[in-house]
Structures are given as C-alpha cells and as structure tokens.
Amino acid sequence: MKNFRLTTFLTSNVTGIDNESLNLLFDKCSLKKYKGGEYLIQPDENCQHSFFVEKGLLRQYAIDKKGKEHTIQFAPEGWLMTDRESVFFSEPSKYYIQAIEDSTVLMIEPKVFEALAKENKSFQRFNNRLLQNHIRQLQYRINLLLSATAEERYLDFIKTYPDILLRVPQTMVATYLGIAPESLSRVRKNLANKSS
Amino acid sequence: MKNFRLTTFLTSNVTGIDNESLNLLFDKCSLKKYKGGEYLIQPDENCQHSFFVEKGLLRQYAIDKKGKEHTIQFAPEGWLMTDRESVFFSEPSKYYIQAIEDSTVLMIEPKVFEALAKENKSFQRFNNRLLQNHIRQLQYRINLLLSATAEERYLDFIKTYPDILLRVPQTMVATYLGIAPESLSRVRKNLANKSS
Numbered sequence: 080m081k082n083f084r085l086t087t088f089l090t091s092n093v094t095g096i097d098n099e100s101l102n103l104l105f106d107k108c109s110l111k112k113y114k115g116g117e118y119l120i121q122p123d124e125n126c127q128h129s130f131f132v133e134k135g136l137l138r139q140y141a142i143d144k145k146g147k148e149h150t151i152q153f154a155p156e157g158w159l160m161t162d163r164e165s166v167f168f169s170e171p172s173k174y175y176i177q178a179i180e181d182s183t184v185l186m187i188e189p190k191v192f193e194a195l196a197k198e199n200k201s202f203q204r205f206n207n208r209l210l211q212n213h214i215r216q217l218q219y220r221i222n223l224l225l226s227a228t229a230e231e232r233y234l235d236f237i238k239t240y241p242d243i244l245l246r247v248p249q250t251m252v253a254t255y256l257g258i259a260p261e262s263l264s265r266v267r268k269n270l271a272n273k274s275s
Numbered sequence: 276m277k278n279f280r281l282t283t284f285l286t287s288n289v290t291g292i293d294n295e296s297l298n299l300l301f302d303k304c305s306l307k308k309y310k311g312g313e314y315l316i317q318p319d320e321n322c323q324h325s326f327f328v329e330k331g332l333l334r335q336y337a338i339d340k341k342g343k344e345h346t347i348q349f350a351p352e353g354w355l356m357t358d359r360e361s362v363f364f365s366e367p368s369k370y371y372i373q374a375i376e377d378s379t380v381l382m383i384e385p386k387v388f389e390a391l392a393k394e395n396k397s398f399q400r401f402n403n404r405l406l407q408n409h410i411r412q413l414q415y416r417i418n419l420l421l422s423a424t425a426e427e428r429y430l431d432f433i434k435t436y437p438d439i440l441l442r443v444p445q446t447m448v449a450t451y452l453g454i455a456p457e458s459l460s461r462v463r464k465n466l467a468n469k470s471s
Contacts, residue, residue, distance in 0.1 A: 141418050149421040151414065164414065167407040173418075210406045211363040217413035218347065218360065222337050222369075224420040225345040225453045257421045 084157050085131045085185055094201045107191040113178035120176040126165035128186040132158050135182025136246055139174050140254065150255035155243050159209070180246065224257055230266045232256045280353050281327045281381050290397040303387040309374035316372040322361035324382040328354050331378025332442055335370050336450065346451035351439050355405070376442065420453055426462045428452045 083105070089096055110133070113119065119137065120126045130137060137154040139162070151174060154160035165172040166189055178184075196203040223232055233256060237244060249267075253260040279301070285292055306329070309315065315333065316322045326333060333350040335358070347370060350356035361368040362385050374380075392399040419428055429452060433440060445463075449456040 141422065143422040147422065149418060151417060163407060164411045167404075168411070207406075208363075210403075210410070211359055213410055214406070214413065215360045215364070217410065217417060220417055221347060221413060221420065222345060224417065225347075225450075226337065226339040226343065254421075 083185065084133050088131070088157060088159075089205075093199070093205045096195075096199060096202060100195055100199055100202070104187075104191055104195060107188060109186045111184050111186055113182045113184060115178055115180045115182075117178050118175060119178065119184065120162060120165075120172050120174065122173055122175065123171045124165075125169065126162040126172045126176075128188060129159055129161040129166070129192070130154070130176065131185040131187060132156050132160065133183040133185055135178055135184070136180045136243060137176055137182060137184070138179050138247075138251070139176045141174050148251075148254045149257070150251060153240055153243055153247065153255070155240065155246075163213070179251075229256065229258045229262050230269065232258065233263065233266050233270070279381065280329050284327070284353060284355075285401075289395070289401045292391075292395060292398060296391055296395055296398070300383075300387055300391060303384060305382045307380050307382055309378045309380060311374055311376045311378075313374050314371060315374065315380070316358060316361075316368050316370065318369055318371065319367045320361075321365065322358040322368045322372075324384060325355055325357040325362070325388070326350070326372065327381040327383060328352050328356065329379040329381055331374055331380070332376045332439060333372055333378060333380070334375050334443075334447070335372050337370050344447075344450045345453070346447060349436055349439060349443065349451070351436065351442075359409070375447070425452065425454045425458045426465065428454065429459065429462050429466070 085104075085108075086101060089101065089104075113135070115135075119130055122142075132154050134156055136156075137158075137160050139151040139154075139160060141149050141151065143149060152160065160176060162172045162174055162176065164170060165174075192206060196206045223235060227235070233252075236252065236256060240247075249263055250260050253263045256263065258266075281300075281304075282297060285297065285300075309331070311331075315326055318338075328350050330352055332352075333354075333356050335347040335350075335356060337345050337347065339345060348356065356372060358368045358370055358372065360366060361370075388402060392402045419431060423431070429448075432448065432452060436443075445459055446456050449459040452459065454462075
C-alpha cells in the first residue's frame, strides 16, 4: 500500500479498518493531478466523486447573477471535498470546484464508501460522523454569517484554515467571509495594531 | 395506531415500513405539548431528541454577544427539528428551540431511528437522505446569505415556508433573513408595488 494521506486519515479515524478494506478502497480510487486554475467540477456538470486532497488546495465557489464570486469552502491537504448535493441527488452542480494550487487528488466514488460501510460497522459510524460533522460546520457557518462581525469571521477563518493563510489571495478570503476586500484590509490592519 | 402526521411522513417516504416498525417507533416516542413561548431546548442543555411537529410551530435561534437574535430555522407541522450537533456529539446546545405557537411535538430518541435503520434498509436510506437533504439546505442557505439580495432572500423564505408567513412576526422573519426589520419592510413594500 502506498503511503497516502488518506490511509492515515482512515486508519486514525476508523477502528479495525484492515488492509483488505483499504486495498479495496484504493483499487477503486484514481489519483489525478490538477494544475493550479484547473476545474474538478463546473456548474451543470454532475459531480461523481469525493475529492480527497493528497497535495495542494481546492476551492468550492459559486458565481452569482452579477458575476460575483462566493467561496463556500477551501480544502487543503488531508481534507475531503465534494458537492454532496450533486453526488447524492444526481443533480447538476451549482458550484465550481477548482484547484488553486497544483494539486494531487484521490477521486473516490461514493459507491466505494457505501460498500466499505456495509462491511465495516466502524467505517459506517465514521461515515455517519463525517455527515454529522459537515452539518455541524455548515450550521456554525450560517450562525457566523448571520451574527459575527467581520473581525470575528476572519479570526474564525484563521482557526479553521491555519495552514492556508499565506496561500490564498486576500480577495478570495473576502469572498469566503462575505465581506468587501476593503473591509478585510481594515480588519487585518486593526488586528495588526492590536497585537503590536 | 393513532393517526399521527409522523405516520404519513414515514409511510410516504419509506418503502416497506411495516406496522410492527411503526409500533416500535411510537412505543418509544412521547407526545408533549408546549405553550407558545415555552422552550424545548436552551443553550448549555443537552438536546436528546428529534422533535417532529404534529401541530404548531417551532423556531431554532441563537443570541449573539450583543443580545441580538438570529433565527437558524423554523419548523411548522410535518417538519422535523433537532440540534444534531448536540444530539450526535453529546455536546451542550448553543441554540434555543422554542414553540412560537401552542405546539404538539413527538419526541423521538435518536436510538430509535438507529434501531429502525438497522432493521429496515429502506429506512436506512431514508435516514441518510434526511441527512443529505439537511446538508443541501444548509449549503443553499450559506450561498443565499453570501450572495442574495434582501428581496431574493425574502422570496426564498416564502417558497421554503409558504404556510407560516402570517404566523411569524416580521421582526422574527428579519432575523432569519439576516437583514434589518426596516429593510424587510422596504422589500415587502417594493414587492407589493410590483404586483399591484
């Protein structure tokens, strides 16, 4: 078995996942490389995979009617990203998923996860936990968008994504926070003044 | 079996759910009545049930540090509401769930749903679908909060909750939309002018 980040991700989260299950999983996965700027999914396409980031950085975003970008989430190394809506309901995606750095991605078919869940109860619990955790994060984000100040949102971004601060352009961060780039500059300046 | 809304909800969604399973479920559920204004859950309590609304109207909301309310969701008759975070991760809730009308609620323990899912594959698929659908709605809401105008948000609210428009105070609707009550008045006035 190659030394994939996904192996560590699974063995550290799923009790009793054996080499046989892991081999089954990796046999069905394909490893793809994307150049920075390339798309994994674009609107109106059907998303058919979960993307596990072995290397690089992905971004999921939407473009509104006025042409403005809104970032839904980022996924650096060791994160799983997908358009669950499109995968689960077999509907065309409303989102872009783009590599914003040269990235290496394991493409996982949902069927493979389901098959593993059938065989291994611990994996089933883990899979369920991933779903529940996704719901937790989304609900938290809604609460932030409804109630937090620009500064609070930025501090939360740093906490959620400590490793990507220097890898993502500020304008892109602003589209994640739902604030204007000028507001983000102001927030960063205020925080710098506070800490100096 | 009593003629509960939940029975219709389940039999119309889960193929092959039999009376035995339904009896098992209802045996474990308790029916509770809440007066308008009463709380089902308050922050720092552990939420231990899913609440299925047989009659009435529930609201899930948070209060921020400045004392401002933010509505996460409403649940009228036939809707299921819970704080999944608190239930699944056994963590204290961050939210209020309040009856905003006199309400009759079936209190469902998560264990019962799990037991049913074990026995009935169709129920398992349905349960999974509920989770995926929840994710879909939350993601959609984030996109709305990031990108939609006040008018678009209000039109979406009407579409999501056609039956509760006249049952919820406008100030409460504004806390769901994430806009000031004055903005909501303006939006409603503009829409009324357009349609007249």
